[in-house]
Amino acid sequence: MFKDIKNQFPIFKNKTNGKDLVYLDSANSSQKPQSVIDAVSNFYSNEFANVGRGIYSLAVNASEKYELTRTNLKSFVGASDDYEIVFTKNATESLNLVATCFAEKFIKDGDEIILTELEHHANYVPWHFLRKRKNVVIKFLPIDEQGDLKVEELEKLITPKTKIISVTHMSNVTGSITPLEEIVAIAKKHNIPVSVDGTQGAAHLDLDIKKIDCDFYSFSGHKMYGPTGVGLLAIKYKWLNDFDPFIGGGGMIDYVSKKDIAYARGVWKMEAGTMPTAEVVALNESISFINKLEKKNIIKHELDLTQLALEKLKTNNSVKVLTSPKNQGGVFSFNIDKIHSHDVSTILDQEGIAVRGGHHCCQILHEVLNVNSSVRVSFGVYNDENDIDALCEGIKKCQKIFEKK
Amino acid sequence: MSIKKLYQDLILDHSTNPRNNKELDSFNRNAEAFNQLCGDRSHVFIKLSDSTSIEEISFKGEGCAICIASSSIMTEVLKQKSEKSAFSIIHSFTKFIEKADETVLSSVIESDRTKLSSFISVAKFPMRVKCATLPWIAAESALHNKTKKINA
Numbered sequence: 256m257f258k259d260i261k262n263q264f265p266i267f268k269n270k271t272n273g274k275d276l277v278y279l280d281s282a283n284s285s286q287k288p289q290s291v292i293d294a295v296s297n298f299y300s301n302e303f304a305n306v307g308r309g310i311y312s313l314a315v316n317a318s319e320k321y322e323l324t325r326t327n328l329k330s331f332v333g334a335s336d337d338y339e340i341v342f343t344k345n346a347t348e349s350l351n352l353v354a355t356c357f358a359e360k361f362i363k364d365g366d367e368i369i370l371t372e373l374e375h376h377a378n379y380v381p382w383h384f385l386r387k388r389k390n391v392v393i394k395f396l397p398i399d400e401q402g403d404l405k406v407e408e409l410e411k412l413i414t415p416k417t418k419i420i421s422v423t424h425m426s427n428v429t430g431s432i433t434p435l436e437e438i439v440a441i442a443k444k445h446n447i448p449v450s451v452d453g454t455q456g457a458a459h460l461d462l463d464i465k466k467i468d469c470d471f472y473s474f475s476g477h478k479m480y481g482p483t484g485v486g487l488l489a490i491k492y493k494w495l496n497d498f499d500p501f502i503g504g505g506g507m508i509d510y511v512s513k514k515d516i517a518y519a520r521g522v523w524k525m526e527a528g529t530m531p532t533a534e535v536v537a538l539n540e541s542i543s544f545i546n547k548l549e550k551k552n553i554i555k556h557e558l559d560l561t562q563l564a565l566e567k568l569k570t571n572n573s574v575k576v577l578t579s580p581k582n583q584g585g586v587f588s589f590n591i592d593k594i595h596s597h598d599v600s601t602i603l604d605q606e607g608i609a610v611r612g613g614h615h616c617c618q619i620l621h622e623v624l625n626v627n628s629s630v631r632v633s634f635g636v637y638n639d640e641n642d643i644d645a646l647c648e649g650i651k652k653c654q655k656i657f658e659k660k
Numbered sequence: 661m662s663i664k665k666l667y668q669d670l671i672l673d674h675s676t677n678p679r680n681n682k683e684l685d686s687f688n689r690n691a692e693a694f695n696q697l698c699g700d701r702s703h704v705f706i707k708l709s710d711s712t713s714i715e716e717i718s719f720k721g722e723g724c725a726i727c728i729a730s731s732s733i734m735t736e737v738l739k740q741k742s743e744k745s746a747f748s749i750i751h752s753f754t755k756f757i758e759k760a761d762e763t764v765l766s767s768v769i770e771s772d773r774t775k776l777s778s779f780i781s782v783a784k785f786p787m788r789v790k791c792a793t794l795p796w797i798a799a800e801s802a803l804h805n806k807t808k809k810i811n812a
Contacts, residue, residue: 593676595724597698598667601785605663613698621699627722628698656667657676657725 256556257548261637263288274607277645282427282455282586282633283611285480288544294537295482306532307506307523321532324539325522331542332453332472332489333463339495341488341525342535346454347377349473349488350421352525353450354381356499357471358419364390367416371396371404372623373426373433376616378452382421396422398623402429402578406437413445420449424456424472428588428617428631430561431580432460435467443468448494454478457487459557459584461550464489480636481541482534488525495521502527548636557585557634564632564643571647573654577624585634588615591650594657596628602656603630603649610646665781666788667725670733675725680718680735687716691801693794697787700727702795704802712743717799724791726782731795737772743803750800757782757792 261267266286267276278286304314306321328340343349358368368382372395382393394412397405404422420442425432435451442449448470456462458479464472471494476485490498500507500518507527510517518524545553561583568574573592591599600612611631614621621628632646689706700723707716717738719731734753738746748767753776755764760783765773782792 595698595700595727597700597724597788597791598726601666601788602663618699627700656663657672 256552256559257636260548263290264637265289265292267637271607271609272605277606277608277642278637279608279610279632279634279642279646281478281635281638282615282631284477284483285458285635286637287482288480288541290544291481291537291540294540295533298533298536302536303533305529317532317536320536320539321530324535324542327539327542328487329489331462331546332457332474333465334489335465337465337492338472338489339492339522341490341522342530343486343488343525344484344531345477345486346452346473346475347486349471349486350378350450350452351381351384352488352498352501353419353421353471353473354385356501356525357494357497358450359385359389360497360499362389362391362418365392365416366418367392367394367414369394369396369409369412369417369420371422371433372398372620373404373423373429373431374421374617374619375423375427375452375454376618377454378421378423379619391418392416395619398431398578398620400578402426402431402580402624403582404431404433406434406441409438409441413441413447417445417447420447421452422449423452423454425460425584425586426580426617426620427455427586427633428615428620428629429578429580430583430586430633431578432456432582432584434582435469439468455584455586458545459554459586461554470494476534476538476541479541480544481538482531484531485534485538490522498525500524500527504528506530553636554584556636557638558583560634560638560640560643561585561587563640564646567643567647568650571650574650577626577629586631588629588631590626590629591653594653596630598657599630599650599653602653603646606645606649606652608642608645608649666785668778668781670775670778671725671729674729674732678719678728678732680739681720681728681732682718683720684716684718687718689802689805691798691806692721693798693801695723695727695790695794697790698724700724700791700794702727702731702798704731704795704798706799706802708743708803714738714741714743714746719795719798721795723794724788726779726788726791727794730779730792733775733778734795734799737768737775738799746803747800750796750803753779753796754793756780757789760784 304317306318450471451469453474457474470491472489477483504527576589596612684705687705692703702721709715
């Protein structure tokens with residue numbers, strides 16, 4: 256669908272192990288288009304100054320660019336003025352902030368948090384920290400045989416002690432898409448805020464957080480063709496004052512005296528010290544990149560590739576795909592009979608194919624599915640049918656190496 | 661680097677048909693090592709005699725071909741060795757894998773050396789080094805009588 260798009264990504268000009276790169280690991284991180292790379296370089300070459308401090312022209316211009324990304328991100332996620340966007344280091348940090356700077360304030364010993372069996376460690380470990388500090392109970396919404404969340408069981412898990420629900424937008428292992436609106440509707444009946452781990456959703460799914468009506472949405476710049484080092488946290492405006500700052504320092508204060516300190520208002524209290532400025536500015540280019548291609552085209556492209564790959568892999572009896580979700584994004588994981596995912600990953604790498612082997616930071620899900628690890632395939636805008644053929648050939652090569660002598 | 665060099669016949673043989681792959685009926689040392697990257701685990705069981713030689717050694721675990729083959733070959737190599745010489749072999753093998761330097765194996769007897777040197781290509785795949793060293797880390801901890809699970 257996106258003809259010649261690989262030309263926009265310089266990484267594909269290089270060979271990997273002497274082969275053309277077949278990059279099937281966008282769920283891990285996406286490759287970067289030239290426009291984003293140039294934006295980083297251009298900002299440092301021509302426009303750099305620290306933001307939100309100096310009042311000279313260079314600093315004012317840099318501050319405007321930094322804020323422009325924030326404004327554009329709001330429309331990118333469909334947030335309008337009901338939400339604010341805070342820049343963080345990555346989605347992991349955003350999720351940690353929700354747990355530490357927000358939820359912890361309201362949570363007492365014995366309270367309950369609901370997560371799901373699909374969660375990445377980034378949306379479990381911060382809550383585990385809380386469990387250690389406050390003795391809270393973590394409940395997990397289970398998945399069904401197809402790997403989809405049993406949303407109908409959510410109501411049963413909720414008690415008067417449930418203080419927050421934190422769920423993924425899409426599984427980074429199986430591609431199962433969470434029916435967020437259903438979950439939020441149930442949570443709202445009980446007045447429970449919902450935090451969404453949008454790490455996989457932001458770049459690959461239709462995103463309208465106003466429609467979803469969640470309270471927090473965390474995501475990362477580097478998974479949406481943008482730079483590393485920038486994470487995002489969309490906070491429903493009504494909660495912003497309840498959010499405590501996590502890091503104290505310059506840029507996040509209004510007034511400082513020997514006796515007392517007043518924090519900056521709004522999102523600024525959450526952004527202490529010098530932020531990843533060039534990265535935030537360049538992230539604006541990745542938003543433009545996605546908008547130019549149009550989200551609906553990206554979704555269709557990745558879904559078509561997923562379906563084609565699954566169909567082709569079906570003809571290989573030794574390949575077992577972990578689950579078949581009803582509503583799936585551009586990610587799936589599989590195992591080859593009697594061959595460990597790390598062996599598959601190494602052998603495919605020799606063919607220039609980048610896939611992830613392991614548990615993909617989802618040990619709970621692998622335990623539920625009763626597999627030790629899996630090979631994950633995930634698509635981005637630069638993938639095409641040839642990549643799927645290369646994958647199928649690579650899998651045959653793995654089988655050949657492990658054939659009984 | 662040819663992939664065939666990594667998956668040599670001896671490694672494939674031991675990974676598909678691992679030796680001493682069970683929990684010992686009686687053991688007085690055991691430890692489990694865990695690879696966070698992939699969730700692989702290696703649990704090593706040792707029966708150390710009064711004269712501190714390894715009478716029996718076995719392993720249980722989940723892992724890739726490199727990890728299982730390394731576990732299996734390790735049990736063959738360390739069996740009947742004194743505790744002291746086991747430590748020395750563990751140390752040499754770990755260094756050999758990390759540095760891809762076969763000369764560190766020179767103190768190991770030839771029949772063992774041949775088996776161990778089949779892992780030479782692992783060093784060329786830095787992300788796979790831990791697959792090979794995981795059971796050895798477990799064995800070392802077991803000999804030190806440290807039973808706490810190790811995140812290798």
